[in-house]
Amino acid sequence: MPVVFQTGEREPRPLFPDQVIYTSAQKVADLLQIPYPDPVDLTDNAGNGTAFVKISPADHRLVGFEAGDEVEIASDATMGETMTIADNGIERDGANVKITFTGNMAYDHTTANAATLQSLQSFNNGKRRGVTRRAVELLILRMQDKIDNLCNNSWRPMLQSAEYLNFDTYKPYRRRYYTDYVGTVPLMFRNVQQILRLEIWQGQEYREVGAAEARLEILDHSALTTNDYLFLCPGGGGVASLQVGTGSSKWSADFDGVNAAQQLADLINKDLRRKKDAVAFSPSFTLETAATSSGSTTANVHHEFMASANADYGNSKMKITSMNRGEAGETATLGFTNLTAMSASNLTDTVVTVPVTHSVSAGGSGYSVGDNLTQASTTGSGSNFTCTVASVSEGAIVTVTVTAAGSGYVEDEVITLSGSGGKVTVKYVISGGVQSVTGNGAAGQTAGVIHLPSTAALSPYGIICTGTGTAVKCAYYTGKTAEVKNEDGDLVTHGTLTGVTDLGSSGFVAALKTAMNTTQTTGTQCTQYRLKIDYFGSGTGDEARLRDWWADYDLGIIYFNNTYPYFQWNSVKCSYVYGERYVEKAIEDICTKMVAMDLLLSDDRSILMPEGTQNIDLGAKYQLMKAQVAETLPRYMEVMTIE
Numbered sequence: 193m194p195v196v197f198q199t200g201e202r203e204p205r206p207l208f209p210d211q212v213i214y215t216s217a218q219k220v221a222d223l224l225q226i227p228y229p230d231p232v233d234l235t236d237n238a239g240n241g242t243a244f245v246k247i248s249p250a251d252h253r254l255v256g257f258e259a260g261d262e263v264e265i266a267s268d269a270t271m272g273e274t275m276t277i278a279d280n281g282i283e284r285d286g287a288n289v290k291i292t293f294t295g296n297m298a299y300d301h302t303t304a305n306a307a308t309l310q311s312l313q314s315f316n317n318g319k320r321r322g323v324t325r326r327a328v329e330l331l332i333l334r335m336q337d338k339i340d341n342l343c344n345n346s347w348r349p350m351l352q353s354a355e356y357l358n359f360d361t362y363k364p365y366r367r368r369y370y371t372d373y374v375g376t377v378p379l380m381f382r383n384v385q386q387i388l389r390l391e392i393w394q395g396q397e398y399r400e401v402g403a404a405e406a407r408l409e410i411l412d413h414s415a416l417t418t419n420d421y422l423f424l425c426p427g428g429g430g431v432a433s434l435q436v437g438t439g440s441s442k443w444s445a446d447f448d449g450v451n452a453a454q455q456l457a458d459l460i461n462k463d464l465r466r467k468k469d470a471v472a473f474s475p476s477f478t479l480e481t482a483a484t485s486s487g488s489t490t491a492n493v494h495h496e497f498m499a500s501a502n503a504d505y506g507n508s509k510m511k512i513t514s515m516n517r518g519e520a521g522e523t524a525t526l527g528f529t530n531l532t533a534m535s536a537s538n539l540t541d542t543v544v545t546v547p548v549t550h551s552v553s554a555g556g557s558g559y560s561v562g563d564n565l566t567q568a569s570t571t572g573s574g575s576n577f578t579c580t581v582a583s584v585s586e587g588a589i590v591t592v593t594v595t596a597a598g599s600g601y602v603e604d605e606v607i608t609l610s611g612s613g614g615k616v617t618v619k620y621v622i623s624g625g626v627q628s629v630t631g632n633g634a635a636g637q638t639a640g641v642i643h644l645p646s647t648a649a650l651s652p653y654g655i656i657c658t659g660t661g662t663a664v665k666c667a668y669y670t671g672k673t674a675e676v677k678n679e680d681g682d683l684v685t686h687g688t689l690t691g692v693t694d695l696g697s698s699g700f701v702a703a704l705k706t707a708m709n710t711t712q713t714t715g716t717q718c719t720q721y722r723l724k725i726d727y728f729g730s731g732t733g734d735e736a737r738l739r740d741w742w743a744d745y746d747l748g749i750i751y752f753n754n755t756y757p758y759f760q761w762n763s764v765k766c767s768y769v770y771g772e773r774y775v776e777k778a779i780e781d782i783c784t785k786m787v788a789m790d791l792l793l794s795d796d797r798s799i800l801m802p803e804g805t806q807n808i809d810l811g812a813k814y815q816l817m818k819a820q821v822a823e824t825l826p827r828y829m830e831v832m833t834i835e
Contacts, residue, residue: 201354201503202461206336206346207769209464213348213482214336214775214783217328221314223788229255229320231266231310235288238265238301243278245301245309246288255311256318256325257282257291260486267307270299274312276486323791335786339779344830345383346771347779354389354500355380357764359757372738374756379748381770387735387743388498389513389767390750392757398504398765400538401734401741401755403513404521404723407538408456410449410508415533415662421696422456422534423666424497426516427523428653430473431668432493433696434459440469445533449508450501457501457510462494470494497524498767513767514723518735524723525654527666529696540722542649544656546642546704553606555588556613565592565609572618574601577626579609579616589614597625622685640692642704642718647672647687650720656689658700658718667692667700782825785817792817 232251238244245265257263259279266272281292291309301307315325340346361375390402408422422434434456435442443455458466470492478488479495501510514521528534563581567574577598583590589609601607605618607626620627642656650656650672657666670691694700704716725734734740740755748770757763792814 201500202351202463204350204352206340207349207351210333211348211481212329212332212336214339215332215780215787217315217325217332218313219780219784220328220332220787220791223784224791226314228314229311229316229318231264231308234265234301234303234307234309237303238297238307240298240300241296243294243296244281244290244292245307246285246290247309249284249287249289252282252289252291254318254320256316256320257311258317261316262312263291264310264312265297265301265307266310267301267305269305270301273298279486328787328791331787331790332783335783335790338786339783339825342825343828345381345828347775348771349385349769350381350771351388351767351769352379352381353767354503355766355768356762357766359392359752359760359763361760373742373751373753375752377750377752377764377766379750379766379768379770382746382748383770383772384743384745384748385769385771385773386515386517387750387766387768388515389765390741391765392752392755393759393763393765395758400513400726402725402766403518404516404524404725405514405538406512406526406536406721406723407505408453408510408512409506409535409537410445410452410533411535412533413445413447413449413452413508416445416452416530419697420530420533421528421666423527423655423668423695424460424493424512425525425651425653425655425668426473426496426514427520427525427651429477429491430475431655431695432471432473432497434471434493435696440467441471453501453508453510457499460493460497460499460512462492512723519725522722522724523651523654525651525656526721526723527655527657527664527695529664529666530662531660531664532662536721538724538726540724542720542722544644544646544650544718544720546644546716546718552589552591552615553617554613554615555585555590556609556611556615557587558612559584559587559589559614563611564595565611565614567598567607568610569608570601570605571607572600572602572605574598574605574607574618574624574626577601577607577616592616594626597622597627599624601626640690640701642669642689642692643686644675644689645686646675647689648674650689651722654720654722655695656692656700656718656720658704658716665700665703666695668695669693778824779828782821785821789814789817789821 232247232255234245235248236246257277259277259281261277262274263277264272264274275293275295275297278292278294283290313325315323315328317324317326336348340350357377357379359375359377387402389400391398391400416436418435418437420436424432424434436445438444443452443459445452445455459468459471462468462470472490472492477491479491480487481489496515498513498515499510505511512526514524516524522540526536559581561581561584565579565581567577575598576596578596579592579594581589582593601618601621601624603618603621607616607618609615618626652672653670655666655668657664659665669689672690673688675687676685692701734755735742738753741750741752743750750766792810
């Protein structure tokens with residue numbers, strides 16, 4: 193691939209470098225006419241309507257059955273039926289190995305009728321001598337890269353990171369008044385699938401107009417401990433928890449801020465040079481893909497977010513971008529547990545206050561549980577409030593239960609109760625009536641629910657935080673409801689966040705409940721950090737023909753209108769995914785034959801290949817495949833011409 197100026201950014205690479213896309217191990221086996229492994233005997237009967245069979249550990253070890261494999265179950269008394277092994281469908285069951293399928297079997301397969309299980313994969317990762325599936329797939333990955341480099345094109349998603357481009361304002365005189373754009377930027381590659389980032393130089397910094405982003409800075413790496421996290425939520429599905437620590441599934445903050453930022457970016461990106469593992473979302477969800485036999489794959493953080501550390505953002509600084517297109521990424525949220533060590537900018541910060549419901553401000557004396565109390569006086573104009581004493585401490589009221597909410601009350605109005613000095617400060621009013629003051633106000637009376645005066649500015653699904661300094665606590669919620677007001681604009685019903693669950697060991701829910709069960713003058717503040725697009729032109733969106741910018745995705749050209757760079761040279765910085773939409777059969781054939789040719793070159797493995805006196809010998813097969821590849825591949829090689 194062409195070398196592009198990319199200061200401090202990730203190298204261009206396949207979006208999913210470890211996915212086998214152009215062909216498959218079985219297609220290579222079909223070309224070479226390699227048979228399936230021998231069937232193995234079942235160790236127990238398999239009945240109609242059940243979804244599993246049992247085999248011996250030795251047979252499993254030799255064949256190497258794996259999740260996603262297609263297998264055939266047959267016996268002397270039944271027709272064979274094809275099943276697919278489920279995810280996590282292989283486990284030890286006493287003296288046997290239990291293999292579970294994605295569906296139920298339609299026939300009875302008994303050991304008395306010599307029931308067998310046969311893998312329908314010619315290459316397996318078992319212990320029998322020969323070429324393993326893993327080895328063939330490594331060859332396929334190698335050939336995919338080779339084809340992409342030879343053709344200067346791709347038939348799989350390719351990530352072009354931070355391509356620096358020149359802004360072109362040239363227009364021929366006779367045509368300059370007939371264009372609806374002020375300038376263009378031609379990308380290095382065509383067949384663009386998605387613009388991930390589009391940054392334009394605005395005199396002092398690059399400003400993002402193509403994607404929702406957040407800017408993070410490591411303020412003090414030494415203040416980060418193994419109890420600290422960065423949480424990322426794509427706006428639905430689940431949350432990725434990125435923990436400080438050592439190892440391939442965490443990010444280290446041991447050395448300095450620059451390296452800590454790079455470590456975090458590498459973990460988000462699942463960077464192979466540091467051998468970082470994929471971090472899955474929890475609760476997990478799946479994405480559609482053609483790269484797996486099931487048509488889906490478990491979503492990981494590198495599927496939804498893209499990170500760049502240091503580069504031209506500054507040392508110890510990084511940029512995190514949602515890979516959801518345009519404004520769709522602005523529903524993504526983040527949270528972190530240590531505001532002393534980390535800070536975030538370029539965000540939409542939404543602060544909401546949880547209403548205080550426990551409002552007994554003076555306990556008085558001489559009260560007993562069950563006393564029915566009325567209003568003796570009030571600092572406002574409310575009336576008809578009554579309550580029952582729910583708990584006391586040495587005669588002083590601790591909590592009360594509202595029996596009549598009354599009317600005309602306002603927040604912070606103080607009600608003096610009948611008896612000896614008990615007082616209630618009104619903090620939770622709906623339609624002028626005083627609501628419950630029994631405590632547990634943060635979650636109402638329902639576990640996992642937070643009541644808020646308004647939820648309009650919050651993401652439908654996301655992260656919410658409370659606390660300061662090194663004691664920030666985070667949780668996520670799975671849904672929200674809107675508040676309800678009457679005709680006069682008075683609040684009738686609070687909005688709610690539902691499915692509230694702690695993240696990490698932060699203790700968000702417990703902290704909120706504890707805060708609401710104490711006497712306070714104000715409610716507890718919670719903050720949501722949402723990613724945002726940095727710069728907008730006219731209207732409500734940035735990408736449209738008459739808005740800020742628009743693109744010809746097939747040709748790989750970006751047109752600027754209302755918002756554009758201030759200078760020409762290296763003034764546009766673009767990250768995008770390119771590649772043909774599907775794998776052409778000719779490319780599949782080329783890749784399959786190139787892998788087969790490599791297998792034919794191995795003498796010790798050639799025993800797998802069928803050959804007889806009446807067949808073409810292996811050397812001739814190699815030359816024929818080489819000629820066929822040489823005939824077809826040049827047609828897909830793109831040539832750059834310079835006028």
